[in-house]
Amino acid sequence: MTVTEAELDPKYQTLWKKALISAERKNWEYVVDQVLPIVTANVGFLDGRKLLRTAEGESVGNGKKFSFGLGGLKPSSKKEPVEAIADLEENTFRKDPFSLTANEQLFDLAMKIQYPDLASFALETIRMGHPENTKNMHKLAKHYLAINQPEKAADTYNAILKVNPRDIEAKQGEKDAAAMSSMNRGGWNSGNFNDAKKDATEAAELEMLSRQGMTQDQMEQFLAKTIEQYNADQTNILIVKRMSDLYERLGHLETALTFYDYALSLNPGDVALQRKVEDLRNKVQDLQIAEFEREIEANPDAPDIDDKRAQVAEIRRQRGMAVINEAKARVDRNPTDKNLRYELGQAYFEAGMYTEALPELQQAKSNPKMRIKAILLLGRCFERKNMNDLARTSFMEASKELLVMDATKKEVLYELANVSEKMGDRAGSLEALKEIYNADYGYRDVAKRVESSYS
Structure with a gap:
């Protein structure tokens, strides 16, 4: 049902091209005016609807007032779903793109016309505007599972756990989504399902022994048995994961990482495994950095000292790129999620890639919940690029929007x-320091700097 640009009527193609030019120039009001008639006439033009919502979000983020979920007109029961969707676009989303009520209505209408991608978009829009609304994210994750998109479901459950790490349903949902993804990729049948049950039994045995305090000899025996199984079937992900776990328990972290990486290649959609690989890689790199730094400190005049410093820098660079690549992958899966845009911008910033961070953070600004954090980091990017006038403008903008002297405002003023x-x-x-001084005498070196100005 999705309509591409090439399938649009020529007059709408022309209007779309104008809208793209307006978007490049950040003329968001023009974008809304140009795209709105296209999407109301072409319910399946999802690319247009995404750009429209971005433009509306930018508009309301620039000072326009809008409600958090109380908006939305009740579509007339006499109207056809497509007509009701057009009504929402014209009468509600332009003023309140993140309205809970209106987007839930859009979800229902999309499902009525059997357009699940539009339904996903509606719930993703709520998620973008209300990133802590776990009820909506649960609905979104279940929707993704229902339309056989387990990777996106797993990502959504993972987002829930970031908000509420104790959410038992999300923990189980993430596991179920990862399992569904594995089954989709592996084409499971009853035979290998029985094998999986056997592997699961052995995994449970390993976990039980671990809880009982398995000795190193027991672990090594278990590992030897698992290696035999691996040699017989090197594509069985449960065996690979169990072997990885045993290597990790025995302290062979680099070997464990190698096999965890291989397990992830067998099931790239396993979000929990992705996190495990990231965590273990960080642990291995921390140990490598610590070892190099000990050697550098112990013998700073060693002939290979520059090589060691270069290796430390390279490890840190690789870590930064790994974080960036993962953040980019999440953005690719959910391009309308401004939280993910912020995380990607932050990853770029921490890697010293300030130019690359700018467009991501500029997009993140349109999410009211992320706006101040994004502006603050934008200012820091400008400052690192020695574009100090733009940095000051960003910090002043953030300061004006913060009405309460909390920790964030102090950070912005500093x-x-x-x-x-x-x-x-x-x-x-x-002037900025005195604002902090009047509220918090002990903040960093503010008192010293303010008082010294009077001497």
Whole structure:
């Protein structure tokens, strides 16, 4: 049911091209005016609807007021679903793109016309505007499972666990989604399902022995048995994971990481396994860095000292790129999720890739819940690029929007003071510092800097 640009009527193709130009120029009001007639006439033009919602989000993020979920018109029962969808676009989403009520109505209408991708979009829009609404995310995850998109379901359950790590249903849902993904990829039948049951029994035995305090000899015996099974069937993911686990328990972390990586290649959709690989890789790299740093400190004049420093820098670079690649993959799976855009921008920032971070953080600004964090990090990117005037503008923008002197506002004002000082604006710097001084005498070095200005 999805309509592509090439399938649009020529007049709408022309309008779409104009909208893309307006989007490049960030003329969001024009984008809304240009895309709205396209999507109301073409319910299946999902790319257009995504751009429209982005433009609406940018518009409401620039000072326009909108409700968090109380908006939305009740579609008339006399109207056909497609007509009701057009009504929502024209009368509600333009003012309140993240409305809970309206997006839930859009979900229901999309399912009525058997358009699950549009239904997904409706719930993803709620998720973008209300990233802590776990009820919506549960609905979204179940929807993804129902339409056989377990990878996206697993990502959604993972997002729930970030908000509420104790959510038992999300923990089980993530496992079920990963299992469903594995079955989809592996084409399971009754025969290998029985093999999997046997493997599961052995995994349970391993877990029981572990809880009882398995000795190193027992682990090594169990590992030897598992290696034999692996040699007989190297594509059995349960055997590979069990072998990885045993190597990790025995302290052979690099070998464990190698096999966890291989397990992930057998089932790339296993979100829990992805996290395990990331965590273990970080642990291995931490040990490598610590070892190199001990050697550097113990013998700073060693002939290979520069090589060791270079290796430490390379490990850190690789870690940063791994974080970036994972963040990019999450954005690719959910391109409308502004939280994920922020995480990608943050990953770029921490890797020193400030230019790459800018567009991600600019998109993240349209989510009201992420707006201040995104603006603050944008300012830091500008400052790192020595674009101090733009940095100051960002910090001032964030400061104006923060009405309460909380930890975030102090952080923003402190950054504003520092960049103002870099620009030679001592008066502006002191003004920002004094705001903090009046609220929190002990904040960083604020008292010293303010009081020294009077001497």
